[in-house]
Structures are given as structure tokens and as C-alpha cells.
Amino acid sequence: MAGFREIDKALFPIKNIPTVVHLFKNQLENSTEPNLALLSIVVGAIENSLTCRSNISFQISEPVEPSSLPILELQAVEEMYSKFHNIIKGAVDLKNYAKPFATRDLVKKVSDVIWNSLTRSYYKDRAHLQSLYSYLNGSKLDCFGVAFAVVAGCQVLGFSDVHLALSEDHAWVVFGEYSNQTAEVTWHGKGNEDKRGQEIGRGVSARSWLYVNNKPVICTRHMEVAALVSAINPSLNATHDAFEVGLLQQELLWLLYDLGHLKKYPMALGNLGDLEEIAPKDGRVQCISLFNEAIQSARSYYNNQHVYPYTYQGGYFYRHKMYKEAFESWANASDVIRLYNYSRDDEEIYKEFLEIANELIPHIMKVESSGFSSNSILKKPECFANLLRFYDGICQWEEGSATPVLHIGWAKPLVNTISKFDSDVRAQVNIICADSDEDKHSKETNGNFFNNNNYEKENTAGAKFEEKDQSTSNVHPSIEALTAACSEKL
Numbered sequence: 001m002a003g004f005r006e007i008d009k010a011l012f013p014i015k016n017i018p019t020v021v022h023l024f025k026n027q028l029e030n031s032t033e034p035n036l037a038l039l040s041i042v043v044g045a046i047e048n049s050l051t052c053r054s055n056i057s058f059q060i061s062e063p064v065e066p067s068s069l070p071i072l073e074l075q076a077v078e079e080m081y082s083k084f085h086n087i088i089k090g091a092v093d094l095k096n097y098a099k100p101f102a103t104r105d106l107v108k109k110v111s112d113v114i115w116n117s118l119t120r121s122y123y124k125d126r127a128h129l130q131s132l133y134s135y136l137n138g139s140k141l142d143c144f145g146v147a148f149a150v151v152a153g154c155q156v157l158g159f160s161d162v163h164l165a166l167s168e169d170h171a172w173v174v175f176g177e178y179s180n181q182t183a184e185v186t187w188h189g190k191g192n193e194d195k196r197g198q199e200i201g202r203g204v205s206a207r208s209w210l211y212v213n214n215k216p217v218i219c220t221r222h223m224e225v226a227a228l229v230s231a232i233n234p235s236l237n238a239t240h241d242a243f244e245v246g247l248l249q250q251e252l253l254w255l256l257y258d259l260g261h262l263k264k265y266p267m268a269l270g271n272l273g274d275l276e277e278i279a280p281k282d283g284r285v286q287c288i289s290l291f292n293e294a295i296q297s298a299r300s301y302y303n304n305q306h307v308y309p310y311t312y313q314g315g316y317f318y319r320h321k322m323y324k325e326a327f328e329s330w331a332n333a334s335d336v337i338r339l340y341n342y343s344r345d346d347e348e349i350y351k352e353f354l355e356i357a358n359e360l361i362p363h364i365m366k367v368e369s370s371g372f373s374s375n376s377i378l379k380k381p382e383c384f385a386n387l388l389r390f391y392d393g394i395c396q397w398e399e400g401s402a403t404p405v406l407h408i409g410w411a412k413p414l415v416n417t418i419s420k421f422d423s424d425v426r427a428q429v430n431i432i433c434a435d436s437d438e439d440k441h442s443k444e445t446n447g448n449f450f451n452n453n454n455y456e457k458e459n460t461a462g463a464k465f466e467e468k469d470q471s472t473s474n475v476h477p478s479i480e481a482l483t484a485a486c487s488e489k490l
């Protein structure tokens with residue numbers, strides 16, 4: 001695996017953002033595959049020099065122009081690259097691993113090399129631990145960073161079949177002649193035994209959101225560059241971002257977008273949408289269309305099994321006080337989660353739905369019920385319908401799961417929200433409840449959602465709440481009971 005080529009070396013020393021973009025363009029557009037280790041070291045060095053406190057004096061003294069960066073010398077980058085190259089080549093005796101395709105032993109061996117060279121104990125959720133710069137200068141990596149380093153290590157060894165697989169909260173690798181082998185290479189969450197070396201579960205975990213029903217983003221080399229760019233973290237502290245790092249990330253994401261490498265990567269499109277909302281670039285599409293592209297991508301390539309595209313879009317609508325639209329996005333997010341079983345590995349998405357249900361929606365109810373405008377969302381039946389669909393999805397998510405989702409803390413905001421809608425508004429929503437003997441979860445494999453035999457969730461959205469004379473399907477008993485209770489009460 002050669003390091004930089006002459007056309008790349010000529011760009012050093014790097015002093016500004018356009019030069020970094022040029023380096024990425026060279027790497028992405030040339031015939032040989034982009035060098036993951038080199039690109040991760042470059043952006044990691046820039047991110048760390050602009051966000052880690054150790055250089056705080058430097059930031060105060062230097063004049064900061066919008067696209068000026070700390071000077072990055074070629075020699076410093078080459079030293080870090082050869083250090084990574086030597087760690088990997090020194091630890092893996094290629095005579096033991098026949099090429100051209102990787103084996104599970106090889107992947108596990110590279111994962112062990114990274115794993116065993118990390119600092120014994122450190123705060124794993126800290127920022128700026130995702131790049132090879134962090135690995136080579138601090139021996140620290142976060143969960144994503146370990147998976148990325150394994151793929152970069154396999155690239156150094158010449159195994160071009162090893163690729164990054166990404167769900168919405170976990171990363172693993174695929175490999176082999178047909179790219180159909182999978183292996184865990186990093187840990188997930190807190191206090192969970194790592195499953196490194198094992199193939200991605202077909203058991204209970206397969207039904208959890210964490211593995212997105214076997215619809216992960218399978219990266220090409222170019223999409224692995226998009227993943228390392230997406231993982232750039234501009235945050236300086238809890239409240240501020242380093243301006244140049246955010247700008248660099250935005251420019252690199254637009255480069256990848258223009259080259260077509262974000263088409264099958266919904267979260268990267270969402271990341272770019274968030275950056276565009278903060279600092280819109282002239283001549284570029286509106287951020288809302290990026291959120292829509294992310295949703296279309298998830299629907300086209302991942303069988304609409306991803307939640308985040310809808311929460312990106314819902315978050316945008318919420319921030320812009322477009323509450324009716326936000327309810328629809330969140331109901332669509334809920335239609336995704338309802339077909340999963342909640343498992344202990346799904347904390348991240350649980351927190352996402354908890355915040356929407358118990359913080360964001362109550363806030364909307366508060367500000368909306370203070371006024372009396374006839375245009376209020378409290379007068380709109382489609383808002384009530386989407387809220388019921390949102391809550392119903394969470395109820396169905398819980399059904400059939402080993403771990404409960406709802407608790408009393410959910411009920412108060414839920415009832416409070418529903419009772420804000422007058423009976424004449426609620427009456428315009430047509431709810432048809434399934435017959436009691438019609439089991440909500442058909443046992444036969446009617447949907448190919450989970451192609452196992454013992455348990456099926458219907459692959460139709462659990463319930464549709466639409467205005468009168470629209471057909472609707474079955475409703476979770478607790479929602480049915482709730483709306484009945486409201487009718488009695490009011």
C-alpha cells in the first residue's frame with residue numbers, strides 16, 4: 001500500500017481548507033483506492049489542533065481567517081502514516097493469511113492488534129477519539145474509531161474486500177469473496193462484553209434496531225471516506241464549535257455529495273443538512289431537501305428500516321416551529337421503530353423517542369395552547385392523527401419485546417397531549433380497531449421483515465389514523481383505550 005503520491009505531496013504544507021479539499025479530491029478521483037489511514041490522519045490532526053485545549057494559547061495568538069488552518073507539514077503526516085503501517089505490518093505475518101480475500105482470522109487479528117494497543121482505561125465517549133491521529137498520538141479510539149481503524153489496517157495489508165458496515169448506532173465489517181461474511185470488530189455501549197470476531201447475530205439481536213434488520217450501510221472505499229468525514233467532530237466544548245473544523249467538514253461532505261458517494265448514506269446526508277442549516281452555502285440546495293434526500297435514500301436502499309432520517313427532518317421542522325410537519329416526521333420515525341423489538345442495546349434510539357415524547361411534544365403543546373388562533377395545530381385532526389400514530393408506534397415497539405419501553409413517566413405527557421385536542425377535532429379522526437381475535441402479530445411469514453419462524457411482526461405500519469372515510473388498520477389496545485378514555489372524559 002503506497003503512501004502519498006507526488007500529486008498529494010505537492011499540496012503540503014497544508015495551510016487552508018481548499019487545499020485539504022484538493023487532497024481529498026485527488027484521493028477520491030484517482031484510479032487507486034483512497035488511502036483511509038492518510039486521510040484520517042490529516043483531518044484528525046487538523047481537528048485536534050483546533051479543538052483540543054492543549055493549543056488554546058495558539059488559538060488566541062494566531063489571527064483566524066475563515067479558511068486558515070494550523071500548518072500541517074508533510075513530514076509529520078508521513079511519520080504518523082509509517083507508524084500505523086509498521087504497527088499493522090509488524091503484527092500480522094501475511095504468510096499465515098492467503099490472499100486475495102480476508103478471512104475471519106485475519107479480521108480478528110487486525111482487530112486484536114488495534115484493541116491491544118489502546119490505552120487501558122479512558123473515557124470512551126469523549127469527543128475527538130474517532131481518527132487515526134487520536135490512535136497514533138494518544139492510543140485512544142471510540143467505538144466507531146476502532147472499526148474504522150480495522151478497515152484502514154486491512155487496507156494497509158492489501159485486503160480490499162474488507163469494508164465498513166454501519167447501522168445507526170454501531171459499526172462492524174463485511175469481507176470475503178462475496179462480501180457476505182460479517183464480523184464484530186469493536187465494542188458497543190456500556191458494560192457489554194464485546195463480541196469481536198463473531199458474525200453479526202441472527203438471534204434476538206437481529207430484531208433490535210441496533211442491527212437495522214440487516215440493512216446496514218455497506219461502505220465502498222469512497223463511502224468509508226464519507227464515514228471518516230461524517231465523524232469529524234467540530235465541537236470545542238458543550239456550547240461552541242470550532243468554526244474552521246465545521247467548515248472543513250461541510251466542504252468535504254459537499255465534495256463527496258457531488259461525486260455521488262452520499263447517495264446510499266442517509267446519515268451523512270443528514271449531517272450535511274445540519275451543517276447547511278447553520279451556515280447555508282451559496283448555490284447549494286436548501287437543507288430541507290438534504291433531509292428529504294436522506295429519507296428517500298433510506299426508503300430506496302434500506303427498506304425504510306432507518307429511524308434517523310425522520311428525526312433529522314423532524315428536528316429541523318421543530319427548530320423552525322413547523323409543528324404540524326414535525327408531528328408527521330416523528331410519526332414516520334415511529335412507523336419504523338414499531339416493527340423492531342426493543343432490546344437493551346437500543347438505548348440510543350430509546351432516548352431519542354423519549355426526548356420527542358416527553359420534551360419536544362410537551363413544549364409544542366405548551367406554546368400552542370397559550371394562543372387561541374384558529375390556525376392552531378390543536379384544531380387540526382391530521383396533527384392528532386399523527387400524534388396517535390407516533391404513540392402507537394412506540395406501544396407496538398414494546399409489544400413482543402423482552403424489555404419494556406413505556407413507564408408511568410411516558411403516560412402523563414401522553415395523556416396531557418391527547419387531552420389538548422377538543423372532542424370535535426378528535427372526532428374527525430377515523431380509528432378502526434382490529435377485531436379482538438385478529439392477532440396483531442401474524443405468525444405466518446406474511447412480511448419478510450424478520451425471516452425467522454418463531455416470531456413475526458406485521459410489516460405493515462401498525463395503525464393509520466387518518467381523517468374520516470379513509471380506511472385505517474388495527475390499533476394498539478392501549479391507544480384505543482386512551483382515546484376512548486378521552487372521549488368519556490370530555
Ligand SMILES: CC1(C)CN=C(N2CCN(c3ncnc4sc(CCF)cc34)CC2)S1
Binds near residue numbers: 168169170227268311
Ligand atoms: C437526528 C440525529 C439525532 C442527529 N444526529 C445524528 N447522528 C449523528 C451522526 N451519526 C452518524 N453519522 C454518520 N455515520 C454514522 S455511523 C454511526 C454508527 C456508529 F458507527 C453513526 C453515524 C449518528 C447519528 S441522528
